Amino acid sequence: MKRTPKLSLLNQPHSNLQAHTEFIHRLQNSQDLKAAAKTHSNIFKSGLSNHTFTANHLLNAYLRFNKTTDARKLFDEMPETNVVSWTALMAGYIDVGEPREALRLFGRMAEARIQANEFTLATAINACSLLADLETGRKIHTRVETLGLSSNLVISSALIDMYGKSNDVDNARQVFNHMICRNVISWTSMISAYAQNAQGDYALGLFRELIYENSLALAPTQFTFASVINACASLGRLVAGKALHLAVIRRCHVVNDVVASALVDMYAKCGCIDYSDKVFRQILQPTVIPFTSMIVGAAKHGLGKHSLHLFDEMLARGIRPNDVTLLGVLYACSHSGLIDIGLYHFNSMQLKHGIAPDARHYTCLIDMLGRAGHLDEAYKLSTENVPLGAVDAALMWGTLLSACRNHGRLELAVKAGKRLIELNQQVASTYVTMSNMYASIGRWENAQGIRSEMKRRGVRKEPGCSWVELRNSTYVFYAGDLSSCTHGSEIAQLLRDLEVRMKERGYVGGSSGLVFVDVEEEAKQGVVGVHSERLALGFGLINIPKGVTIRVMKNLRMCGDCHEAFKLISEIIGRDFVVRDVNRFHHFRDGSCTCGDYW
DNA sequence: GGTTGACTTT
Numbered sequence: 208m209k210r211t212p213k214l215s216l217l218n219q220p221h222s223n224l225q226a227h228t229e230f231i232h233r234l235q236n237s238q239d240l241k242a243a244a245k246t247h248s249n250i251f252k253s254g255l256s257n258h259t260f261t262a263n264h265l266l267n268a269y270l271r272f273n274k275t276t277d278a279r280k281l282f283d284e285m286p287e288t289n290v291v292s293w294t295a296l297m298a299g300y301i302d303v304g305e306p307r308e309a310l311r312l313f314g315r316m317a318e319a320r321i322q323a324n325e326f327t328l329a330t331a332i333n334a335c336s337l338l339a340d341l342e343t344g345r346k347i348h349t350r351v352e353t354l355g356l357s358s359n360l361v362i363s364s365a366l367i368d369m370y371g372k373s374n375d376v377d378n379a380r381q382v383f384n385h386m387i388c389r390n391v392i393s394w395t396s397m398i399s400a401y402a403q404n405a406q407g408d409y410a411l412g413l414f415r416e417l418i419y420e421n422s423l424a425l426a427p428t429q430f431t432f433a434s435v436i437n438a439c440a441s442l443g444r445l446v447a448g449k450a451l452h453l454a455v456i457r458r459c460h461v462v463n464d465v466v467a468s469a470l471v472d473m474y475a476k477c478g479c480i481d482y483s484d485k486v487f488r489q490i491l492q493p494t495v496i497p498f499t500s501m502i503v504g505a506a507k508h509g510l511g512k513h514s515l516h517l518f519d520e521m522l523a524r525g526i527r528p529n530d531v532t533l534l535g536v537l538y539a540c541s542h543s544g545l546i547d548i549g550l551y552h553f554n555s556m557q558l559k560h561g562i563a564p565d566a567r568h569y570t571c572l573i574d575m576l577g578r579a580g581h582l583d584e585a586y587k588l589s590t591e592n593v594p595l596g597a598v599d600a601a602l603m604w605g606t607l608l609s610a611c612r613n614h615g616r617l618e619l620a621v622k623a624g625k626r627l628i629e630l631n632q633q634v635a636s637t638y639v640t641m642s643n644m645y646a647s648i649g650r651w652e653n654a655q656g657i658r659s660e661m662k663r664r665g666v667r668k669e670p671g672c673s674w675v676e677l678r679n680s681t682y683v684f685y686a687g688d689l690s691s692c693t694h695g696s697e698i699a700q701l702l703r704d705l706e707v708r709m710k711e712r713g714y715v716g717g718s719s720g721l722v723f724v725d726v727e728e729e730a731k732q733g734v735v736g737v738h739s740e741r742l743a744l745g746f747g748l749i750n751i752p753k754g755v756t757i758r759v760m761k762n763l764r765m766c767g768d769c770h771e772a773f774k775l776i777s778e779i780i781g782r783d784f785v786v787r788d789v790n791r792f793h794h795f796r797d798g799s800c801t802c803g804d805y806w
Numbered sequence: 807g808g809t810t811g812a813c814t815t816t
Contacts, residue, residue, distance in 0.1 A: 235807095263807045270808095294808040329809035336810095364810040395811040402812095433812035440813095468813035499814040531815050538816070567816040574816070602816065 235264070243268040263291050270299035288319070294327045297334070306334035310343060323350075325359050332365040341373035357385065364393040371400025390424070391417075395431045402438040410438035411447065429455070429463045436469040445477035452486075464490055468497040475504025495526050503535040511543025530562050534571060541575035549575050566599035570606050577610020585610060586619050601632030612640050620644055635661070635668040 237243035246268070250261060262285050269278040275296075282288065282296050293316055297309040313331045316323055323331070328351055335344035348366055356362055363386050370379035379400040386393060394417050401410035414435045417425060427435075432455045439448035452470055455462055462470075467490045474482035487493065487501045498521045505513040518536050521528065528536075533556050540549030553572050556562045564572075569588060576585035589607050604626040611620035620641065627637040638661045645653035661667075 260807070267807065289807095291808045296808090298808065324808095326809045331809095333810070359809095361810045366810090368811065390810090392811045397811095399811065428811080430812045437813070463812090465813045470813090472814065494813095496814050501814090503814060529814085534815055541816090569816090571816045599816095606816080 235268075237268050237271075239272070243272065257286055259285065259287050259289050259292065263289070263295060266292060266295050266299075270295060270302070273299075273303050275299050275303050275305070288321065290321050290324050290327060293319075293321055294324075294330050297327065297330045301330065301334055301337065306337040309334040310338075310340075325356055325362055328354075328356065329359075329361045329365045332362065332369050336365065336369040336372045339373045341370075341375055344369040344373060358387050360386070360388055360390060360393065364390070364396050367393060367396040367400060371396065371403055374404055376400055376404045376406060391426065391428055391431065394425065395428065395434060398431060398438075399434040402434050402441070405441065407438035407442040407444075410435060411442075411444070414438075426458070427454075429459055429466050432459075433466045433469045436466065436473050440469065440473035440476045443477055445474075445479065448473045448477055462489075464492075464494060464497060467493075468500050471497055471500040471504060475500070475507060480504055480508045480510065493526075495521070495529055495532060498526060499529070499532045499535055502532060502539065506535055506539035506542055509542060511539040511545055514539030514543075515545070515548065528560055528562070530565065530568075533560065533562055533564075534567055537568060537571040537575065541571055541578060544579060546575060546579050546581070566593065566595050566603060569593055570599075570603045573603060574606045574610070577607060577613075580614050582607075582610060582614055582616045582619055586622070589623070597630050597632055601627055601630050604630070605633050605637075608637065608640055612644055615644070615648070617644055617648065634664075635666050638666060639668050 233242070233246045237246065243265075246265075250265060262281065266278050266281055269275075269281065278296060278299055282292060285292065293312060297312050300306065300309040300312070310331065313323070313327065313334070316327070328347060331347050332344060335341075335347065344366075351357060351359075351362055351366070363382050366382045367379045370376070370382065379397060383389070383393065383397045394413070398410045398413050398417070401407065401413065414427070414431070417427060417431070432451060436448060436451050436455075439445075439451060448470075455466055455470075459466075467486055470486045471483045474480070474486065483501060483504045487497055490497050493501075498517060502514045502517050502521075505511075505517065514536065518528070518532070521532070533552065536552050537549055540546065540552065549572065553564060553568065556564050556568065569591075573585045573588055576582070576588065585607055589603055595603065604623045608620055608623040608627065611617070611623060624637045624641045627633050638657050642654045642657040642661075645651070645657065
């Protein structure tokens with residue numbers, strides 16, 4: 208136990224240094240706010256609170272406990288502040304999720320005649336990053352260059368992150384390229400910038416380069432792995448994802464929760480929900496994020512009831528759901544036809560969980576009602592006074608339009624389509640959908656009218672596409688055009704068979720299940736209104752006739768249950784239908800499934 | 807004394 212100096216000693220000049228040291232030591236080791244406050248009081252009594260160095264320590268003690276109000280009070284009362292006081296307070300505001308206040312302080316530094324240094328600039332860039340404030344970030348970047356700090360490692364990494372989060376990958380790469388010296392954080396920031404901006408291939412490429420560096424100092428961390436696994440998830444790269452899983456296990460003693468969450472998500476997106484579950488169950492104390500990953504993953508696999516069980520389990524463990532969790536729950540209900548439960552969760556979001564439904568929740572609910580054919584209720588919900596931006600509103604009206612299309616509700620489709628055109632969003636696909644709807648009921652003039660309107664306005668529809676992986680190659684299929692793909696005719700035949708079977712079972716196309724051929728394709732054929740439909744498969748490695756193995760990744764939402772798709776495929780192909788992944792196979796026979804490991 | 811990177815989203 209250390210001896211506490213008596214206050215009387217502090218009045219003597221030779222004891223000042225000792226007192227400083229003692230107070231600072233106590234502040235740094237304060238286990239709770241009460242202890243820090245007590246030390247504060249002692250510092251105040253000793254008169255040392257006027258000392259900037261000591262006061263900064265006190266400031267940090269408060270900030271360590273996220274007490275920004277106390278810290279701010281102290282800061283405002285300090286007779287003299289320096290660059291450390293300003294930077295510390297800025298970082299404190301960032302820690303409590305108030306980056307705007309950090310930038311406000313940064314802006315006030317000049318009038319206080321305090322010159323920002325590399326620490327301050329890195330902190331300010333971090334605030335821009337959190338706000339995705341590209342404009343301010345660019346200004347700070349210019350200032351960094353003016354001050355000759357371009358080669359600073361921390362600032363450069365912060366800039367890469369800021370550009371990445373603001374969707375300016377090119378500038379992130381520019382900063383990365385100009386760095387003289389890089390550490391694993393700069394590499395990870397650049398890899399994440401790619402992964403977060405739908406450039407997963409570049410993320411994987413850069414990760415490969417990092418490995419080739421073969422430097423101990425640049426050994427990938429759990430941060431790096433989480434980013435690359437995320438890239439695999441968005442690309443549907445199961446093999447690479449598994450290799451990364453193995454690498455994490457080999458290199459890291461303990462797989463941390465964030466990496467585990469990324470793995471749960473990756474396996475789900477690559478069609479291996481069993482693996483997701485396995486990884487998830489290995490997490491000792493899963494937080495809201497892995498739970499949410501698992502809920503969403505199960506929902507996308509048509510296992511809505513499992514999602515709901517997970518949600519209950521999460522609540523029973525006292526883990527508070529967030530807005531994304533509720534979105535996952537609604538998504539699960541929507542894709543498994545659990546309307547009443549979905550409505551119950553939507554209605555109790557605010558009251559039970561304190562989460563106000565926003566545009567995304569409304570859209571999900573509209574999708575749920577729309578899928579079930581409750582179009583009038585869905586429309587009513589769309590017209591409720593929810594304040595929406597153009598993009599959110601377009602998502603909502605687009606969802607309603609798809610539902611109207613699937614259920615042939617022309618009059619509501621017209622209303623939804625009109626809204627979309629007014630919003631100047633999804634214009635091309637709206638026109639195509641409307642034209643197809645008119646054509647399907649024989650109203651050729653209306654269909655033709657819309658096509659003329661498209662031409663007049665110069666609206667062109669980009670053909671939609673899906674892709675498959677065949678071993679290490681990716682094949683892209685454009686809507687209505689399978690001919691450009693190897694084995695295209697066989698695949699087309701399989702899709703046609705599937706379509707017939709699904710229709711026999713009463714399946715009505717969902718937003719990404721059945722895709723109308725694009726209008727230009729129809730124009731090529733010189734026929735308006737005769738639409739062909741293209742089915743997308745679920746996922747998995749599927750043996751189709753003549754030994755062609757295809758892996759279909761897209762459109763997991765088809766009929767809300769991929770197992771249903773597998774069953775159908777097995778009926779079409781015969782009894783020897785096998786779904787493979789790298790380690791396991793699933794053999795479907797007479798509607799039941801046998802699984803096994805290859806090794 | 808104060809600075810940089812990760813997971814879930816309709």
